[in-house]
Amino acid sequence: MELTFWLVRSLGIVAGVALVTALIAILRGLLTVPNLAPLYLLTVIQSAVSWGWWPALASAVLAFLAYNFLFVEPIYTFTIHDPQLALELLVFLAVAAVTSNLAARERARREEARERAQEATLLYAVGRALASRPLEDALGEVAELLRETLHLRGCAILLAGRDGQLEPKVSIGELDGQFTEAPAEWLLARPRFDQPARRWIAVRRTGPHRRAASHQVPLRVEERPVGVLRLSAPPGGLRPQAARLLATVAEQLAAAIERERLRQAANQAELLRRTDELRAALLSSVSHDLRTPLAAIKASVGSLLQRDVAWSEADRQGFAEAIDREVDRLDRLVRNLLDMSRIEGGALRPRLEWYDLAELVREVAARLAPILAEHPLKLDLADDLPPVQIDYLMIDQVLTNLLENAAKHTPPGTRVEVTLTGEDESVRVCVADDGPGIPPQAAGGIFDKFQRANRKGGPAGSGLGLAVSRGFVEAHGGRLELKSASGGATFCFSLPLEPRSSELQAPIDQSELQTRNPKLKTTP
Amino acid sequence: MSGARILVVDDEPEIRRALKANLTGHGFEVTAVASGEEALAEAARAHPDLVLLDLGLPDLAGLEVCARLREDQIEAPIIILSVQEEEEQKVSALDQGADDYLTKPFGMNELLARIRVALRRAGGSSRSGQALLKLGDLELNLERRLVSMRGAPVHLTPKEYEMLRYLAANAGKLITHRTLLRAVWGAEYEDARQYLHVFVAQLRRKLEEDPAHPRYLLTEPGVGYRFESPA
Numbered sequence: 001m002e003l004t005f006w007l008v009r010s011l012g013i014v015a016g017v018a019l020v021t022a023l024i025a026i027l028r029g030l031l032t033v034p035n036l037a038p039l040y041l042l043t044v045i046q047s048a049v050s051w052g053w054w055p056a057l058a059s060a061v062l063a064f065l066a067y068n069f070l071f072v073e074p075i076y077t078f079t080i081h082d083p084q085l086a087l088e089l090l091v092f093l094a095v096a097a098v099t100s101n102l103a104a105r106e107r108a109r110r111e112e113a114r115e116r117a118q119e120a121t122l123l124y125a126v127g128r129a130l131a132s133r134p135l136e137d138a139l140g141e142v143a144e145l146l147r148e149t150l151h152l153r154g155c156a157i158l159l160a161g162r163d164g165q166l167e168p169k170v171s172i173g174e175l176d177g178q179f180t181e182a183p184a185e186w187l188l189a190r191p192r193f194d195q196p197a198r199r200w201i202a203v204r205r206t207g208p209h210r211r212a213a214s215h216q217v218p219l220r221v222e223e224r225p226v227g228v229l230r231l232s233a234p235p236g237g238l239r240p241q242a243a244r245l246l247a248t249v250a251e252q253l254a255a256a257i258e259r260e261r262l263r264q265a266a267n268q269a270e271l272l273r274r275t276d277e278l279r280a281a282l283l284s285s286v287s288h289d290l291r292t293p294l295a296a297i298k299a300s301v302g303s304l305l306q307r308d309v310a311w312s313e314a315d316r317q318g319f320a321e322a323i324d325r326e327v328d329r330l331d332r333l334v335r336n337l338l339d340m341s342r343i344e345g346g347a348l349r350p351r352l353e354w355y356d357l358a359e360l361v362r363e364v365a366a367r368l369a370p371i372l373a374e375h376p377l378k379l380d381l382a383d384d385l386p387p388v389q390i391d392y393l394m395i396d397q398v399l400t401n402l403l404e405n406a407a408k409h410t411p412p413g414t415r416v417e418v419t420l421t422g423e424d425e426s427v428r429v430c431v432a433d434d435g436p437g438i439p440p441q442a443a444g445g446i447f448d449k450f451q452r453a454n455r456k457g458g459p460a461g462s463g464l465g466l467a468v469s470r471g472f473v474e475a476h477g478g479r480l481e482l483k484s485a486s487g488g489a490t491f492c493f494s495l496p497l498e499p500r501s502s503e504l505q506a507p508i509d510q511s512e513l514q515t516r517n518p519k520l521k522t523t524p
Numbered sequence: 525m526s527g528a529r530i531l532v533v534d535d536e537p538e539i540r541r542a543l544k545a546n547l548t549g550h551g552f553e554v555t556a557v558a559s560g561e562e563a564l565a566e567a568a569r570a571h572p573d574l575v576l577l578d579l580g581l582p583d584l585a586g587l588e589v590c591a592r593l594r595e596d597q598i599e600a601p602i603i604i605l606s607v608q609e610e611e612e613q614k615v616s617a618l619d620q621g622a623d624d625y626l627t628k629p630f631g632m633n634e635l636l637a638r639i640r641v642a643l644r645r646a647g648g649s650s651r652s653g654q655a656l657l658k659l660g661d662l663e664l665n666l667e668r669r670l671v672s673m674r675g676a677p678v679h680l681t682p683k684e685y686e687m688l689r690y691l692a693a694n695a696g697k698l699i700t701h702r703t704l705l706r707a708v709w710g711a712e713y714e715d716a717r718q719y720l721h722v723f724v725a726q727l728r729r730k731l732e733e734d735p736a737h738p739r740y741l742l743t744e745p746g747v748g749y750r751f752e753s754p755a
Contacts, residue, residue, distance in 0.1 A: 295628035296538035302632030
């Protein structure tokens with residue numbers, strides 16, 4: 001490769017000199033100019049502009065020799081008899097040297113300006129890619145940009161994993177095999193402070209040709225290795241300027257990788273914080289919900305125990321009934337808590353049997369009559385529906401939760417309606433109330449655990465009912481949805497007439513269920 | 525005392541029912557409401573002798589109800605009912621003029637005792653106008669600023685005396701840290717709780733037979749102090 005490179009240059013120089021020599025040979029026949037040697041300046045300056053000073057000097061010397069040999073008496077020797085001509089030719093050499101030097105410097109300046117522009121463009125593009133795109137995508141783009149700008153044969157970026165092992169993230173083009181066995185000691189070796197910046201890049205020359213090198217650039221954040229950038233240099237090798245560029249890109253890459261790591265750490269912290277919040281919500285809602293019925297029970301029991309008042313039979317009956325109702329309420333709460341843990345544990349297997357849904361609705365409505373005492377209940381049940389396969393206890397619980405919610409969250413005297421309708425492949429149960437509805441901002445998360453539409457004040461509730469209900473309905477391959485939120489809330493669930501067995505086995509989506517309270521994990 | 529009119533404010537129907545039945549049985553005249561707005565309206569209409577106020581109400585925070593009752597010149601004692609998690613709100617409510625609190629679930633006998641103390645205090649209100657305060661074995665001569673315990677004179681510093689006078693004048697009532705600091709040291713000291721601990725310890729050494737088990741100067745953990753007059 002390098003041979004061809006030199007060959008091309010040498011041939012170019014020789015060809016240039018030959019061309020001018022031929023021109024001089026022709027002109028000598030037409031004109032009577034004593035010295036045509038300055039014409040060689042054409043090719044000398046051309047060489048200087050194209051290849052730099054040394055090729056230009058070579059070109060000047062060659063031209064001097066050629067002119068001397070071919071056109072200066074005695075012809076075909078390298079001797080010069082005419083001292084004036086000798087002087088002129090020496091002046092030509094000097095002029096050629098000076099002008100070509102100027103031209104070569106100009107060329108170098110231009111080259112440098114172009115490179116700087118290229119570097120700036122590259123750094124800008126790298127910075128933008130790293131700032132605006134996810135790290136994995138950005139790394140690919142950076143590798144591509146480097147390959148284009150530095151004419152690399154190949155480029156790869158590897159990141160240090162948690163255990164210090166290098167993981168390849170991006171690899172494009174052809175990379176020399178030596179890198180596949182990751183020389184981890186390079187990464188871990190501490191850089192020496194006395195090393196000049198250019199040496200910061202670990203350069204390893206490999207391969208059959210001396211200049212066809214492979215390079216490895218460590219990516220570090222404050223001395224800590226976070227990855228490496230590997231590249232296979234182009235045929236001519238990398239120019240020294242590339243080292244500076246690579247060092248800058250490496251810094252940007254390292255910073256971006258560190259940023260990503262910090263972002264992930266922040267996400268992790270945020271997740272933990274939210275888990276904590278959820279746990280706090282659980283504690284406060286569960287303790288409130290457990291204590292409120294306990295307070296009512298204690299007040300009633302305390303009253304019954306007091307000997308200073310002679311309670312009438314009706315009073316005693318009233319206290320006892322209150323205790324009975326509140327114990328039922330506690331029982332429902334505990335059941336919801338246990339069900340939630342069963343759902344989260346994935347231990348939910350409905351025991352399906354054929355039931356008439358209309359019958360179930362009537363039974364639940366009758367059982368909840370005390371709770372619904374202040375609400376006129378309307379049942380609109382299609383009676384021509386086929387029986388469906390359900391787990392009676394689960395669907396009972398779903399309907400109980402929905403009705404209890406309707407009673408709890410609406411003012412006394414407002415209507416509650418249950419409808420049962422048949423659809424093509426499913427049956428549908430809706431519970432509608434005439435209450436205040438659900439604020440839009442709360443509707444989205446209404447099925448999340450420990451969510452209540454009105455957190456501040458508002459009727460107490462564990463925020464478990466809807467989450468549990470949804471889990472149960474989904475375990476049947478059905479869906480529970482909030483149908484209408486304004487002008488009263490309407491919750492509907494549909495159950496398939498032919499349960500799909502695959503869905504029955506599917507555990508509940510674990511991503512929704514971030515917290516688990518180990519204490520609650522009693523799987524019956 | 526019997527026949528006093530009590531306003532019960534709680535959004536839990538079962539608690540309202542139980543309280544109403546029990547307090548009616550004990551000879552009180554009880555009105556029960558479920559929300560803060562109803563409570564304000566009822567209080568303005570009927571001027572109850574005492575208010576039992578739940579902190580977790582659906583419409584207004586119990587705290588706000590408390591403040592607005594006082595704004596409306598309702599001077600009836602307010603007893604806060606709260607679950608344990610509402611600790612901070614409870615203290616704020618006491619700072620804003622509530623007289624006492626009970627944590628749910630509470631015993632009926634304790635509630636009745638608190639109601640009686642609050643009503644008695646409200647009834648014999650102008651204790652501060654008396655020249656001589658007698659509480660158990662403690663005597664305070666307010667005109668001459670003299671204190672004696674079981675007949676023996678007790679020497680108090682001016683601040684100790686101020687503190688004892690304020691607590692004794694409000695005997696039976698729960699006084700929050702903040703209220704006590706404001707009354708004795710002034711509003712700018714209302715967060716300087718460390719003063720209280722020191723002065724209360726000194727007062728106990730001078731007044732109590734066994735300062736480790738005080739009978740007069742009782743601590744309500746995290747809330748404040750209560751001066752009891754042992755029967």
